[in-house]
Amino acid sequence: MLALTPILLALAIFVSASPCTGTISSLDDVSSAVKCTTVVINGFTVPAGKTLQLDLQSGAQVTLNGDITFGTKEWAGPLFQISGTNVNFNGNGHTFNGQGEWYWDGQGSNGGTTKPHPMMKIKVSGTFTNLKVLNSPAHVYSVSNPAQLTMSKLTIDNSAGDQSNSKSGGKAAGHNTDGFDVSTTDLTIEDSVIHNQDDCIAINKGKNIVFQRNTCTGGHGISIGSISTGATVSGVTISGNTITNNDQALRIKTKSDATSASVSGVTYSGNTATGIRKFGVIIDQSYPSTLGTPGNGVKISDINFTGSKNTISVASGASRVAVNCGSSSCSGTWDWSALSVTGGKTGQINYSGIKNFSQ
Numbered sequence: 001m002l003a004l005t006p007i008l009l010a011l012a013i014f015v016s017a018s019p020c021t022g023t024i025s026s027l028d029d030v031s032s033a034v035k036c037t038t039v040v041i042n043g044f045t046v047p048a049g050k051t052l053q054l055d056l057q058s059g060a061q062v063t064l065n066g067d068i069t070f071g072t073k074e075w076a077g078p079l080f081q082i083s084g085t086n087v088n089f090n091g092n093g094h095t096f097n098g099q100g101e102w103y104w105d106g107q108g109s110n111g112g113t114t115k116p117h118p119m120m121k122i123k124v125s126g127t128f129t130n131l132k133v134l135n136s137p138a139h140v141y142s143v144s145n146p147a148q149l150t151m152s153k154l155t156i157d158n159s160a161g162d163q164s165n166s167k168s169g170g171k172a173a174g175h176n177t178d179g180f181d182v183s184t185t186d187l188t189i190e191d192s193v194i195h196n197q198d199d200c201i202a203i204n205k206g207k208n209i210v211f212q213r214n215t216c217t218g219g220h221g222i223s224i225g226s227i228s229t230g231a232t233v234s235g236v237t238i239s240g241n242t243i244t245n246n247d248q249a250l251r252i253k254t255k256s257d258a259t260s261a262s263v264s265g266v267t268y269s270g271n272t273a274t275g276i277r278k279f280g281v282i283i284d285q286s287y288p289s290t291l292g293t294p295g296n297g298v299k300i301s302d303i304n305f306t307g308s309k310n311t312i313s314v315a316s317g318a319s320r321v322a323v324n325c326g327s328s329s330c331s332g333t334w335d336w337s338a339l340s341v342t343g344g345k346t347g348q349i350n351y352s353g354i355k356n357f358s359q
């Protein structure tokens, strides 16, 4: 018995440390490769209707060695899913190609054919960096990290979806191509480049969220909401982003019928926007209407434009700033001293707690 103990101990250490390198060159390799703490993914095509799903060891290092193309099929997706704690994923600048052009019909997830979405389901803590997503069928990243996650140097290129195609009736073919859909805590997204046809980021609930130094082109801007019943958003920093040719630059939208919900502690700093088509800044409690009858069930407080100047230039015909609060749902003093919006026309602001700003 005694003689066996060191052997068992050595075996236990060997099994728990798993110092192997797992290499993935097809879906058949995944189940054994993810037992290792080092995982290398070579370029290959994921068969249509399958998810490339990595359920990783804690502390795993994942590196991409080539481009991944996802086969096309009408199904729900996701195309990629990754889970684990303290993971480092490095795409090495390689591409995940969703072949969105095969699906796009101008209707996104609202109609037409079934499109796999989200394309990318991220359920890791740690870091996720240096990956390009090309042509997502609809929504790109959905993030629900178990602990602090920093996503950086990501590219989303859905620029081809700006054009109409034979199925889109003259509209942009890409639709509902949200960059990041976020309902989570302790998340930083930075230094990324997003070209799409919907929200650059939509924060639906959560706290301690930072979105900084990103570039958003072509879509619906940086959005908090739509806020639904029971959702709480707090502690959000939106800073140093560049927003070009979007419908809105910066937006908070809450559902008119939502209850027991709140948005608080949002700071905008050093953001720059040009070519904004509808609203420079819009805070609207009447969703799904725009500037309709607002509800009172989502409390909004502590929304500031402070620190470095936020400089927003809107197109002619667009409104500079619109605030449509419920009769009693917005509260406190909001410091908007670092906001400058030019061009277009004056919007309507109906909350009196906004200080240090006039349009």
Ligand SMILES: *[C@@H]1O[C@H](CO)[C@@H](O)[C@H](O)[C@H]1NC(C)=O
Residues within 6 Å of the ligand: 265, 266, 267, 302, 303, 304, 333, 334, 335
């Ligand atoms: C926002 O500004 C108000 C008024 O100056 C201040 O009381 C509050 O602490 C600020 N909030 C944040 C998150 O900085």
Ligand SMILES: *[C@@H]1O[C@H](CO)[C@@H](O)[C@H](O)[C@H]1NC(C)=O
Residues within 6 Å of the ligand: 292, 293, 294, 324, 325, 326, 327, 328, 350, 351
């Ligand atoms: C803002 O305007 C809407 C629409 O007219 C109105 O229902 C709401 O009570 C107003 N809110 C405030 C704070 O005056």
